[in-house]
Amino acid sequence: MKRALLVIDPQNEYFTGKLPVTHPADSFQNILKAIDAAANSIQTICIQHTVSEPGAKLFVKNSSAWELHPEITSRKFNLLLEKNYPGSFTGTILEKYLLEHDIDTIAICGYLTQMCCDTTARQAFHLGFKVEFLADATGTLDFTNSAGHVTAEELHRAILVTQAMRFSKVLSTETWINSLPR
Numbered sequence: 590m591k592r593a594l595l596v597i598d599p600q601n602e603y604f605t606g607k608l609p610v611t612h613p614a615d616s617f618q619n620i621l622k623a624i625d626a627a628a629n630s631i632q633t634i635c636i637q638h639t640v641s642e643p644g645a646k647l648f649v650k651n652s653s654a655w656e657l658h659p660e661i662t663s664r665k666f667n668l669l670l671e672k673n674y675p676g677s678f679t680g681t682i683l684e685k686y687l688l689e690h691d692i693d694t695i696a697i698c699g700y701l702t703q704m705c706c707d708t709t710a711r712q713a714f715h716l717g718f719k720v721e722f723l724a725d726a727t728g729t730l731d732f733t734n735s736a737g738h739v740t741a742e743e744l745h746r747a748i749l750v751t752q753a754m755r756f757s758k759v760l761s762t763e764t765w766i767n768s769l770p771r
Contacts, residue, residue: 590719592769593632593692594623597677597699597706599661600637602647606654608730610700612741616728617658619762620698623726624664626766632690635666636677638705675708684716694719696765697757698726703748714756722757723765724749 599620603610610616627633637657640648648655656662670681678684687695695713697706697720706727710720729748730741739747753759760768 590694591631591690591692592694592696592721593634593667593687593690594627594696594698595677595683595709596620596624596633596635596661596666597697597709598636598638598701599658599699600648600654601656601658602654603700603728604658607647608701610728610741611730612745613725613728616700616726617660619723619726621660621664622766623696623698623723623762624661626769627696628665630770632667632692633665634668634670634683634686635661636670636672636681636683636699636705636709639671639673641673672705675705676712677705677709678712678716687718692718694721696721696723698723698762700728702727702729702745707748707752710752710757720752720757721765722749722752722759723762724759726762 602608638648639650672681695718697710699706710722713720729745732739749759
């Protein structure tokens, strides 16, 4: 097994913007732990979301909310990718990069659990990669829309249960770190 850690959308939007992540409360600390643990043993890829449609209100390139969180920029990555869709494989070089580096297993952490993390995990599964989904290093917030309301905790739990049914091995950050080559 040759692994890579994908750090999905650790952008200011989720800290100081319109979509502040609330659950799990320690998700960002766990993201940082995963990055630090991976640094010397596996490829680490940071992915940054950009919305380029005219009139976009979220993830507008070069806005302060679009920028990576300062704790993220202080760390080293093997690759920084920009994406325009929830799935990290869509319109990017991610699949090519992973194949060129003989990576067959990806671990997912970042934001939002039910959107970009879930979509990327499903894409990876369909492309033949093994997927590890870091349960406490992904996060979300409460949502209300025309379909109803869901709390962050309910939404997060539902995605983890669904991921564990078929797409991913769902792990705590600590369990994942302990499984890394030393």
